[in-house]
Amino acid sequence: MTDSKARVIFCDFDGTITVNDNIVAIIRHFNPEGWKAIVDDIVAQRKTIREGVGELFRLLPTSMQKEVIEYAIGNAVIREGFAELLRFCQYESIDFYVTSGGIDFFVYPLLERFGIPRDHIYCNASDFSGERIEITWPHPCDEHCANDCGMCKTTIMRRFPADRYERILIGDSVTDFEGAKQADVVFARSHLIDKCKELGVPYIPYESFYDVIDALEERTAASI
Ligand SMILES: [Mg+2]
Ligand SMILES: [Zn+2]
Numbered sequence: 001m002t003d004s005k006a007r008v009i010f011c012d013f014d015g016t017i018t019v020n021d022n023i024v025a026i027i028r029h030f031n032p033e034g035w036k037a038i039v040d041d042i043v044a045q046r047k048t049i050r051e052g053v054g055e056l057f058r059l060l061p062t063s064m065q066k067e068v069i070e071y072a073i074g075n076a077v078i079r080e081g082f083a084e085l086l087r088f089c090q091y092e093s094i095d096f097y098v099t100s101g102g103i104d105f106f107v108y109p110l111l112e113r114f115g116i117p118r119d120h121i122y123c124n125a126s127d128f129s130g131e132r133i134e135i136t137w138p139h140p141c142d143e144h145c146a147n148d149c150g151m152c153k154t155t156i157m158r159r160f161p162a163d164r165y166e167r168i169l170i171g172d173s174v175t176d177f178e179g180a181k182q183a184d185v186v187f188a189r190s191h192l193i194d195k196c197k198e199l200g201v202p203y204i205p206y207e208s209f210y211d212v213i214d215a216l217e218e219r220t221a222a223s224i
Contacts, residue, residue: 005166007093007165007166008096008168009095009169010097010183011096011097012171013099016079016170018076021173022072022106023101025072025075030064032060038052048147048149049148050137053150054134057133058132062132068105069109073110076106080209081208081213085212094216095120096120097122098111099156101123101124103123108123122139123151124136124137125138140152141155142158145178153176153179154178157169157182162182162184167182168184171189172189177192177195188205189206189207
């Protein structure tokens with residue numbers, strides 16, 4: 001029975017919690033030579049996310065640390081209804097995890113005011129000690145994933161077995177798709193919708209987090 005399982009949300013960050021993709025915004029803004037070819041390679045899957053994102057940030061010198069961080073934080077806009085969704089989850093005892101392919105120096109500061117515990121936020125890390133910005137990867141793929149994700153969302157999800165948890169995914173892009181295939185409930189927008197349609201994965205569309213709250217309320221009501 002669904003209602004005997006603990007509910008857990010895995011929520012993407014870039015393009016989901018924030019309106020836009022922060023990595024692309026940072027690179028586009030500082031416009032270092034060579035970034036477009038790397039993005040093309042990522043999109044065409046000639047480079048994995050980990051390789052490509054690592055190369056993109058290596059284009060930026062660490063002397064720009066302050067500007068890069070200030071730009072990333074100042075540029076991001078949080079999607080409507082996020083604080084309300086967190087409150088809803090608390091009230092409904094839904095465990096809420098951020099599973100982000102973003103980087104610590106903008107993910108943590110942008111989430112700070114929402115009071116999500118640190119151990120519920122998964123993202124990549126950064127090292128500004130050398131000459132160039134180096135991304136470090138504290139949450140790599142386990143033996144079941146060969147995608148070289150960088151921050152592996154499905155590895156995190158596998159720690160919540162389907163027989164004990166109802167796993168709810170919220171995302172916006174192709175990088176959420178492997179998780180969407182595993183999840184019991186998928187909230188999708190943008191490219192994730194196209195991918196779910198293409199491969200027949202059921203999803204609930206959303207634009208704001210109020211849509212997510214409404215749909216979760218309906219599901220709760222239907223299961224009583
Ligand atoms: Mg995203
Ligand atoms: Zn992976």
